[in-house]
Amino acid sequence: MVTLFEPLALRGVTLKNRIVVSPMCQYSSVDGFATDWHLVHLGSRAVGGAGLIISEAAAVSPEGRISPDDLGIWKDEHLHMLTRITAFLKSQGSVPGIQLAHAGRKASTYSPWKGEGHVPESEGGWQPVGPSALAFAPTYGTPHALDGPGLQKVIADFRAAAERALAAGFEVIELHAAHGYLLHEFLSPLSNHRTDEYGGTFENRIRLLLEVVAATREVWPAELPLIVRISVTDWTEGGWNADESVQLAAMLKVRGVDMIDCSTGGNVPKAPIPVGPGYQVQFAERIKQETGMLTGAVGLITTPAEAEAILTNGQADVVLLAREFLREPYFPLFAAHDLGVEMPWPVQYERAKPRAHVAAGPR
Ligand SMILES: Cc1cc2nc3c(=O)[nH]c(=O)nc-3n(C[C@H](O)[C@H](O)[C@H](O)COP(=O)(O)O)c2cc1C
Numbered sequence: 001m002v003t004l005f006e007p008l009a010l011r012g013v014t015l016k017n018r019i020v021v022s023p024m025c026q027y028s029s030v031d032g033f034a035t036d037w038h039l040v041h042l043g044s045r046a047v048g049g050a051g052l053i054i055s056e057a058a059a060v061s062p063e064g065r066i067s068p069d070d071l072g073i074w075k076d077e078h079l080h081m082l083t084r085i086t087a088f089l090k091s092q093g094s095v096p097g098i099q100l101a102h103a104g105r106k107a108s109t110y111s112p113w114k115g116e117g118h119v120p121e122s123e124g125g126w127q128p129v130g131p132s133a134l135a136f137a138p139t140y141g142t143p144h145a146l147d148g149p150g151l152q153k154v155i156a157d158f159r160a161a162a163e164r165a166l167a168a169g170f171e172v173i174e175l176h177a178a179h180g181y182l183l184h185e186f187l188s189p190l191s192n193h194r195t196d197e198y199g200g201t202f203e204n205r206i207r208l209l210l211e212v213v214a215a216t217r218e219v220w221p222a223e224l225p226l227i228v229r230i231s232v233t234d235w236t237e238g239g240w241n242a243d244e245s246v247q248l249a250a251m252l253k254v255r256g257v258d259m260i261d262c263s264t265g266g267n268v269p270k271a272p273i274p275v276g277p278g279y280q281v282q283f284a285e286r287i288k289q290e291t292g293m294l295t296g297a298v299g300l301i302t303t304p305a306e307a308e309a310i311l312t313n314g315q316a317d318v319v320l321l322a323r324e325f326l327r328e329p330y331f332p333l334f335a336a337h338d339l340g341v342e343m344p345w346p347v348q349y350e351r352a353k354p355r356a357h358v359a360a361g362p363r
Contacts, residue, residue, distance in 0.1 A: 003311040004304065005341045008051070008318065010258050010294075012223030013171050015051035015095055015318070017343075018311055019332045022298050022320035023099040023174065023229075025056045025066065027111035032059060032072020034081040042085055045325055046092035047346055049332035052318070053094050054174050054227075055085075057101035057181075060161040061153075064102035064182065067111045068124045073100070073161045079168045086169030092346065097172030098165045099229070100158055100216075104182030105130035105143035105191065131185050131192040131199060137269045151198065151208065154182065159215040171224055175212060178231040179266030183209045187230075187248075188240040188267050206248055210255065217256040227296070228252055229261035232283035235271040242283060250291045260287050261296040261320060275299075278306060285315035296320050304335035 008015045021042075028037040038055070045053050058073040059065040065072060072078055086096040107128040108119050117139030119125030129150060130143030146154065158175070165173055177183035185191040186208045192199045198207050213228065220226055232245040249260050262284040265273050273279075280299035288295040297316035301307055307319040325331055336343035337354050345353045 002308060002339045002341045004308045004319070004339065005336060005343065010172070010225035013095055013225055016093055017049070017051040017332060018318045019049075019051050019307065019335065020296060020318050020320040021045045021050045021053040021325050022322035023054045023056045023176070024322050024326070025070065027067055027069040027113075029069055029071045032062070032065070032070065032074060032078055034071055034078070034085060038071065038081070039085050039088065042096075043088045043092075044329040046089040046094040047349075048325075048328075048330035049092075049336070049343060050094050050325070051332070052097055052172060053089055054097040054099050054172065054320075055170075057099050057103075057176050058161070058165075060100055060102055060157040063107060063126055063129060064104075064157070065107060066103040066181075067109055067114075068119060069111045069114075070103075073098070073164050073168075074157065076164065076167075079164055082168035082170075086171075090169070095171050096169065097174055097227070098168075098170045099174040099176050100161050100165065101176035102154060102157070102182040104128065104180075104185045105134070105136050106140065106180055108141055130182065131194055134191060134193065136180060136191075136267075145194070154208070155211050155215045158212045159219055162216045163219045166220065166224075172227060173216060173220055173224070174227040174229055174261060175209075175216065176229055177209050178229045178261075178263045180231070180268075181266070183212065184231055184240070184267055187244070188234055190234060190236065190239045191267055202244060202247065206251070209248075210251070213252060213255050213257060225258040226256060227259045227261050228257050229263055231264045231266055232262050232280070232287070233264050234267050235265055235273050236268045239268060242286060245283070246287055246290050249287045249293045253291055253293045257293075259294040259296055259317065260284075261298060262287060262316075263298055277302070278310065281310055281315050284310075285313075288314070288316060294318075298322070304338045307335065308339060
């Protein structure tokens, strides 16, 4: 039995395999609208056989975009193209997921190929918001610290975005609480210097995330799964850490969250991250073992054998791949071949399917 190709039931949704397309910003939207690029990009990975495809960070408000070119889901007009995309992904047997996000103090930055750091208002940028008036780095804007009504708006924006995600046909929501974006900024004492009930103690720092989870669960149907992506550690003394992540995961488990997607870092420039093959898998393993929560492992997982080992060793329940999926949209089809699993190819591509005795070839 090859675990990578065992279906996984999450509430009322079944993934046909354990291979997940990790969210990846495409910086190819105008005013938040998905385009043909998104249809082809996500659609290709569905043709390639991924069990779950999680869209890039979709901003819940215009000021929650990382860049002016981010995908958005803050108005009903966004839904038309998103609905086309979810319909296509489903037609290929993939489950469509969406990552809901607010970039916080890392908002209003240039897309990677357009520049670096803060986009000024004269070029379509805006003033970012965050827990405290602390810039991420000198080239970033200094955020405006959110006040009570500002926080209520963030929560309401996530709730409304979840309603829209449902209307667009998504079947999984992933809340982005990682990589130094708004929800992570509240978790970490390095970015959260507040003295009110949203800062200071662990209970206060996790409050915003718990409120966003509750608001999302209010409108997200009980039969549909909810995932939260966290950065398990800031990799920095005095920052958010793995012990706190374990505690948080246990609390999310009883609040309707079905899986923790275990990433790390992003809240501290130049943190000493020991990047290497599967370098974050240990965190998915720890959270799974200590809380019983389902976990996703992500980060430099690039081969079918590595992916299979992570699952059979009980370190995680799914694997998420990002860059490998950019190199190889058909990763699941080839992984099945490599691992000796019979997996149907799209009928249109059937004639290219590698036969059992033929190596899959270079890719
Ligand atoms: C082009 C690109 C865009 C990304 N955008 C997002 C994003 O929108 N949301 C997110 O949580 N992570 C994002 N990431 C991080 C990936 O989801 C993933 O966690 C990371 O790349 C490590 O996995 P990998 O080694 O398989 O690439 C992005 C990564 C890449 C390469």
